[in-house]
Amino acid sequence: MGDQAQLLPGTLDLLILRAVSLGPLHGYGILLRIGQISGNALLIEQGALYPGLFRLVRQGLLKANWGTSENNRRAKFYELTAAGRRRLREETDSWNRLATAIGTALAVQPEEI
């Protein structure tokens, strides 16, 4: 566990949107998907997912429906709304810009100045 990175504030929402964009998922599924697509490199306490989910639903970025899971249990499935898709695009762009900028800044060598 020691090599897992702490999430930056605000990035959990982006990860949730991204995970759900790949297909409808229930809460536990979202967590698994994030682990899968991030190579299990991120530390997320399981319960911390839910306030984020409810927040996104309230903002109209996700919608939720009750259904039956692959384990044959009742679970609530989340999927992106149109607004959610748009938000994911915007957030991805702005994250990429930020990451590039910071990456570039950190990669600068003394002789390049």
Added chain:
Amino acid sequence: MRLLDSLRLIGGKLFRRPATNGEMEEELRSHIEHRADDLERAGVTRAEAQRRARVEFGGYEHYRQESYEATGGHFFERLRQDVRYGSRVLAKSPGFTVVAVVTLALAIGANAVVFSMLNGLVLRPLNVPRSQSLVAIGQRDGVPMQSYPDYLDLRERNRSFDDVIAYQITRAGLNTGRTAIPSWVYEASGNYFDALGIQPYLGRFFHRSDEHGENSSPYIVLSYAYWLSHFDGDRAAVGRTIQLNKHPYTILGVAPQEFRGTELFFAPDFWVPMIDQEHVDGWSTLKSRGTRDAELIGLLKTGVTPAQATADLNSVAVYLSKTYPKDDDRTSFKLARPGLAGDMLGGPVRAFLGGLTALAALILLAACANLGSLFAARAADRSKEIALRLALGSSRRRILRQLLTEAVLVSLMGGAAGVLGSVLLLRWLSAWRPVPDFPIRLPVSPDAHVYGVALLLAVASGILFGVVPVRQVLRANPYEVVKAGSAASTGRRMTVRDLLLVVQIAICGVLVTSSLVAVRGLVRSLHSNFGFAPQGAVLVDTDLDMAGYSGDQVPVMQRRAIDAVAAIPGVTAAAIIDRSPLSLGWSSDVVFKDSTTDTKVSNAAAEAMKYCISPGYFHAAGTILLAGRPLTWHDDKAAPRVAIVNEEFARKVFGSVRDAVGKYFKTVSARIQVVGIVENGKYKTLTEDQQPAMFFPVLQSPTSSTTMVVRSKDSPQQTVTALNDTLRKLDPGLPFAIKTWPKEMDSALFASRAATMSLGVLGLLGAMLAVTGIFGMAAYSVSKRLRELGIRIALGAQRSEVLRAALGRACRLLVFGSAVGLALGLAATRLLSLIVYQASPRDPLVLCGVVLIMLLLGLVAAWIPAQRALAADPLMLLREE
């Protein structure tokens, strides 16, 4: 309403959770089950899998709460929760709740009452359609009266008013068939109702077109209240003919219930046209330009400012003073707010109410300070509960919200109780007639404004005192509190809270001192020497002109009445005076030394109270004749003019009392011999400086205004009945009012009684506040130092030492505050002596009383905390923490 709702919700919510909440729980549980499924697949037992899944999930309650908040829109939901929790907590400590609610009820009730008065007398305009355009037209010096001829000129010559009305208040005898009753009347100009825009409730009003010269308009319009009380609300009353001062008048109509005349303090029984003044008053001033006796109200034209109107009126004034230099020289007009005798009463009323408002606000502030410290004490008591809640994941915001909700809950309950109390008090005040037989009215029934203000005050004060413990909660560190118990540090310096308490106790001290002084003054004034003995005497108050007597008929009728009454078995004395001393109104005249030749006012030796009496008056009134002879029936028109004077008169005009008998003095019109000296007395008010007074024989100075003083061996009730029968037999058309003299004295004692009463109430309020204040402070310090006290007890401290440690500070504050209050109170009695008879601060009884009361208050307030301090069980305390 709100309380009911929340009660219902409390009931409902104990048994079921809202749907969203249940759904959320199901989702979270589903998550844990899914995780457990995975773990089970990896080879763990089901039970172990579930345990590990729960651990991995993290703080279940915390995330559930956070998720719940993330769904948003829970304001009312949370409010309900807080209210529910708050009511449960409050119900758990009824003592605290009752003290808090009662404190607030008193403070908010006092404010509601004062605001209603302010609302009724200052803020609310006259109850007529275009009240905003109404202005009273008075003299420049503030006197609100004009003469009728000037009124006509003003009405015709101004360009600023749609109309100008005139009215005056007077008394007349109304006979509806059997007996005549003295009643209060507005004589009003013909355009009165039309200009004000009032519609009749029944029948019609009189109009300007009904005026065809003097006594041409024999109509009256009843007020709604009078119609109900004297005509039983009979619709057939309209059109009936009644006798007004023995003249036939027709009832034209009834005014609507909400219209009660154009003076806030005076609600008339009915209105008559002013043009009939001679019928109503017995004389007419309609043609006398110098007699200013009518009040004027103008209805401003749309767009005309009061300044423009004043300029316009004063151009009329220039015309008047040029045309009628004798009566209207240098006349000038000023506008005022109508309703309080122009603005003559406005100034004092506003000043009085302003003072009351400030005092009431002070009381509310003190109450808030008290409750603030009470709540702080409670927050300290509850610091463990709060720490536990913080540790379990509750946010500080949530806890503060809850505490604030609790405070507002208390303040709303207090506000509701206060408003209820004040409504009862105001109802009583509105119906109260402080002076018998005089239509004084306090228009102070509460309206929506009052309720609004009370609600606002309640919520505001709830937030105000709810905020006091905030810092304490914000600073609370759950780990420290749980570990070590409440912080045991006790500050030795003076805090703001201490200062507030001292101020409060001082205010209380002032109020207690002044109310004691006032009560002593009242008691003394009831037993002081008035110069007559009201006990056991009955007064018959009438005016013979109301029964149509005039000129020489008046003394004849007075003599007949005296003889008839004197013949009643049991009656020991009967005599008349034009107006009993210490009743409303008086007359006085300037007098001159016999040697003065030029009788102009600047040469006067004194201004003396003037009374006209029949022989036997001093005997009937119980006034002691010190020297000379009493008046007799031989002191009539044919005899030389004589008078009896009081000691003060003799001293002032003749320089000595002893040899004044037989000497002469002058009035503007006559030379009069003094035949007797009577003791000094009170004439206008109880607190007046000693006034000179003179008593003329009624046969030499006839007066139709008649008050008969009767003494009898029988009880006052029997005397009243016998008097009633006798006088009815004498003249069925004579309106009169019979009451005992002590009752009549109510009007003289009114000011000091009212002052005593309001000071008493305020003193009580102040005392309550001081008690809760000291209680709050003592309870707080005891609860903070309970552990220390326990240790002291464990180490063998005596009870007195424990008490000193626990309550020493509260006692010091109490003593300090009381001393300040007592000093201020004694200083304030100087002011009091203006209204209260013989208010003397240097009264040992008052001083002892104040000290005793303050001690008692302190004892009452400190009792419960002291018990608690003494009961501190070191074992229990140490085990607990």
